[in-house]
Amino acid sequence: MGPQRGAALADRLADAVTRIDAPDVVLAATRRGVRTVVTGGTALSPPTPRHALHYELGSLSKTFTVLLLTGLARSGVLALDDPLAAHLPGLPLPHPRSRRITLWHLATHTSGLPRIPADLIAGALLHPYANGYASYDTERLLRTFARTRPRHRPGTRWRYSNFGLALLGPAMSRAAGAAYPELLADRVLGPLGLADTTLGPGTTGTDAIGHRTNGVTPVPGADMGAFAAAGSVRATPGDLLGYLEAHLSPEATPLSGPLRDVQVPLLRRGWRYRNTHTLTWYHHPAPHGPLLFHVGATFGQQAFLGYHPATHTGLVALATRRGRTCRMISTAYELLYALAGEPAV
Template sequence: MNGVGPGGALGDRLAEAVTLIDAPDIVLAVTHRRRRTVVTGGTALAPPTPRHSLRYELGSLSKTFTVLLLAELAHSGVLSLDDRLADHLPALPLPHAASRRITLRHLATHTSGLPRIPTDLVAGALVHPYRNGYARYDTGRLLDTFARTRLRHPPGTRWRYSNFGLALLGPAMEGAAGADYPTLLTERVLRPLALTGSSLGAGTTGTEAIGHRANGRTPVPSSDMGGFRAAGAVHATPDDLLTYLEAHLFPEDTPLPGALRDVQLPLLRRGWRHRHTHTLTWYHHPAPGGPLLFHVGATFGQQAFLGYQPASGIGLLAIATRRGRTCHMVDTAYEMLYSLAGEPVH
């Protein structure tokens, strides 16, 4: 077990929480008004590069970066959240009338009516859960499949989590801004927020963490997300993720204050009896002292969690190099964040 930065009682609590997570490599960290406490551990021998210096796959946490980019483009007047997706894909024939009514806001909030993933990926995922079907699914195929897909329900009428929908934000923003998605993300989000250890896919500098299957022993290759890169292709260091959390906690101190505020506004109710709130990109739960905002992500061999409470200035990240619920990373991280909410942090 290793600690980086201030320890004290909070460091002890994080160290205890790390013992509840079953994974080869673990990073658990808290920022409280920019004072950072980082604890690492895991069942594997410590790698040559310290765990807190590795670059990790974020999976669906990448969606928060994509939607922050969308909000920034809206603030800059490049597009509107209520633009129709079809308007930014003018060369794509859409035979189904409902598909032509999907807006960029629908895609960001998982209310487009699209399924979680295209149907031609479902069978392969069930038979081969660790075979990466995304790698062979380029943007052209993504758009062709979208054109053929009938929506499960009319846009804007029901929340249904969709990697498919978020992936389409990539080509839509490219069409609106006249630049490719990696360039847009780098120039409008990563660089302004000084996220120098973050990139789409494996970076050219730094050392990538190695993910593992649910057994915690079998290594898993880095995930190529193909045409789904807007939905899950960001890699980042823990230091960058703490900086990213701090940007959301203190948006006025960044170059993107408007976009960072916009992605935190409650927009819709979801779940059983509509008990849960959702912003443009974050899950939004009540807690002592003020709401918690959080998101999770997973690839074929890694998991990540980010959460924060604006009222208290607390943010928490958790990363594990193992896929599977039995890892207990997400529930441990959420419970730690909730327990810190509204109480003094030492």
């Protein structure tokens, strides 16, 4: 990409930043390995530059977890069609459907489990900014799973589930003989060179501070407790660009097999089955070929990652606000779709 195209892309990112109503915004693109990063927002610039902060990824963490899962499957530690129960020995499962749930079902949101456990719903309704995940430990997660009856037969219906993804954490830990954070660091973050990606808060001043929908009131960092596999990753924009570049050029990484595996379209859902999914990414039609993306949110932050393999384009969007008027997700998606229609030369 030449200097003129690079300047034009920076201008487009800067224009998009102005359409996002948030205290802190980062838009970062990679095209054929050339990176462009633009920051802004309605708040004063923080002491640490916005492009150097660690942002909470929320549900985008699931893409890291499922990449880890495919790597463990490729190495023979487990198989995607293993029953979840096989990796949770001794756990009583009175519901027959629970015993039929596989690791594949958890990854693809087809397990039949609800979005969140029932015992978290009441607290979330009464105290929407209270973090019920923080005190939810693995023992409680497994007890709740044991008594939860899946709402439909596993593999028959897509239903987004933080609950299901969270269960991949203890299942992988049991299979590999190591804790989820250690597995993710050793088998994903390390091999991909993501030194600024973590599962918890960084040193003082390095984490982005989220806000409530008023854009002013700070929100404490999200402690996900036993739901770490579903939503605990924090990363800098630079690391997220590296993560997308790994997906765009799997052969240049030590994880070429797993990175290819997570991009294969596997199932359809929605009206007339128009929505396609891979193991972990939403998969939408676009000019010249499909684009893949995922979104995430915590109590005070939003995140978007998307990439278009045909033009070797990736886009990172991050904001320290969660609210209906933020417009970050729609702005990022529209920008990536537009970039997909242009040749990256």
